[in-house]
Amino acid sequence: MSKEILLDVRHLTQQFHLTKKIKVKAVDDVSFQIHKGEIFGLVGESGSGKSTVARCLMNIYQPAQGEIWYKDVNICDKKEFKKHKKMLQTCRQMIFQDSASSLNQKMKVSDIITEPMRIQHITPPRGSFVKEAAFQMEYVGLENSFLDRYPSELSGGQRQRVAIARSLCMEPEFLVADEPIASLDVSIQAQIVNLFRYLQEEHGFTFLFIAHDLAMVEYLCDRVGVMYHGKLVELAPSEELYSNPVHPYTKTLLSAIPVPDPIRERKRVLQYYDGEGMENSVWTEVSPGHFAMLPAEGKGCSIS
Amino acid sequence: MTNHLFELAGNRKTETVIPKSKKKWYQGKPVVSAAILILIVLGCLCAELIMTKDPAYMDLLNYNKAPDREFLFGTDTMGRDIFSMIWYGGRISILIGGLATVISTFIAVVVGAFSGVAPAWLDELIMRFTEIFLSIPTLLLIILLQAIMGEANILSLSFVIGVTSWTSIAKVVRTEVRQIRNSEYIIAARCMGAGFFRILWKHLVPNFFSSIMFMVVMNVRTAMISEATLSFMGIGLPIEVITWGSMLSLSDKALMTGSWWIILIPGLFLIATVLCLTNIGNACREQTNRKESNF
């Protein structure tokens, strides 16, 4: 795996206005980097700001503060974004959580899959739009007979495959998947995760995978970031994180994974974390490549 | 490792069972209304073949005649053959209905969709303006618009009716768009770089079309009634332009002589058309009360 940095998020902060006065900090000073060709996982409980980060990366939200560098383009800057709009819109693709609402119910599957090409006015490399759609469907493991169906006629897993096919047809470099498996049942989740793995090895795209299922993340991702209340609290390669969690919240999360062994399961102790000591924590490098938000007692080496 | 893992995710042949439909195709569809409507429309389109007399010719010897063998529906107070006028005039009546609806639907979709995707303050502003627009008496608006447009003709009348009847559709479009605009497929399309008009045309319109379909059909009906009312009151088309409405504007004189055919026949044709349209419109509307009654 190369160490070339594809995406660099620096001090990203995003707020939402509930009313005119009350603000919610959905993402608070988050910094991380994604290397080219890796699968980066982002975990955390619901409402911890994972989706907001993803949407900022896709320019759906304009962040309040901070910079996001994609290759050498600052995509938070409106002028630069406009200049590189076409490149950004083709290179980055997104897969949404709820496949039922991310596919237009009134469009046929084949139209949905080729929609990005039509928008960007790209001539399909495989002759026609229909052939292109058929190819992509084959690729994600769907029959050609689905081409003329509508999303409502498909099952959840099949719909999610259609969404994946849609994002793949642009041959993206960077793929953001916002909890793509959360709305599926367990057996389908396994299928989709395997599909991601397979596709990533075939295409070699860089992949940001957002989930709250830790087991899936451990299985799929190379590096994992843990988010808690809008803050990134720990970032480490996945083996390292699962074997040696440092931050108390990570420990809590890991302790919550059910173990398929009754004897060990009974011994499992649930931990609780209520966010104590979050205020004066510092981003510290625990061991090479393993960062955590720890109370500021030692000399933390802050990265930017 | 990938290959055998991927098998889990591989294609599985699924059986497709097409349920045999118990209902006949015409059940729950307004067949009778559609048939009558088609008959009337066809009759109007092929008016030249059906007409027995020149509709504009004023036969001064045979004015105000009750229906008989020669004049199937009688003649009006100016000596014109009503049977021929019905088919000839229906053309213009239906044309005005359609044209006005196209104009009003277009305005409604553009204003409604714009208001739906606009930020809250702009949306509020647009909605207030439509409300104020609504509160100007339509009759007055029509008279003033007519004054500005000059002599009334088919186009200007359709325009005037269209411009004064778009507000209710616009409101529905706006509500629908507000609901749809935060769906993920809109966000997805925006991520892919689709522009406003593409999103409007490809994503928004197909999704709210079914909910305004009923209102669009109803608008044809309203426009036709409007045309008749305006022509009857003397602010629509002049009496020389034959429509069902302008034929009825002779009814003042007809009342004095008791010539019922001048009033009844054009009116019945108008009502038949409009009623068929309403039935079709009602069928377009999805049944909302499908749920069983608790009583």
Add this chain to the structure above:
Amino acid sequence: MRQKKLVYYGKKCLIFLISVFILSVAVFYVARLAPGDPLISYYGDRTEKMSPEEREWAMEKLGLNEPISVQYVKWVKNAFHGEFGISFKYKQNVLEVIGGRIGNTLVLGGIGFIIMFAGALLLGILCAWYENRLADRILCKLGTISSCIPEFWMALVLILIFSVNLKILPSSGAYSTGNAGNFGDRVLHLIMPLTIIVMEHLWYYAYMIRNKILEEVRADYVLLAKAKGLNKKKLMFRHCVRNVMPAYLSIMAIAVPHILGGTYVVESVFSYPGIGALSYESARYHDYNLLMLLCMISGILVIFCNIVSQTINEQIDPRMKDEVITEKSEVVEG
């Protein structure tokens, strides 16, 4: 909480005032910018023979030679003092012109509204009670058909039957000549116009209320109440009808402008001396002051009713700020 309410209603009032203001500006400008010669309505046929100087003088006398904005400011100033100018055609104060006629419209529209107000609810309950039975179906079909019949045509047919052929009802006016004080005579003249107004709208609103009640009947609490052993009658009147009440009031508030619009057409067919015929005349003959006041009256009524119905809706369900009440778009409104 109280203060919040106050702010809420204050906001509504502000919206009302702004709407009225914009309406007045719009009508004032549009009326004056529309081509046509206002002098004709004042001087009649003499206008054509007038010399340019005479015209100039006449324009000045009527205050029409100034820029429109100046005229508007003057009009507003006078309006606050209760002076709305004179009618060009009747050469009287517009208040007097309208005062002489508004009573007739109020009687016609008012009685029509009251009949509809009660009738629509009763019919709505009746239909919901006998849902999908013969009575319900007949009423619904009647509603569809009546909504397809143009008001003026129904009026013509009624005149044809009752005045021309049967000769039992008078065909025009509010009273026969010399019988202005005769109560019975007035009632006789009211029968047909009133029938038209009620017939035209009653079914439609009854249908709307029926659907509202049926929505209510399908709610789960009705099932619960039924399981509890409440009988159908009590259930209908204590729960369903009561819950429908706010929606009913809001529908009725929207109905006011429609009935007003209906009276205009009916008045012109029956040559009934009300303000409907008057506003039609004033718009056609550029009788600015009269037109302005009539528009303001009907506009204020419409805006007021809209705001009332909106407020009721927001009270029922705060989410309803975007709610659409499917309006019956009518040819001639307010």
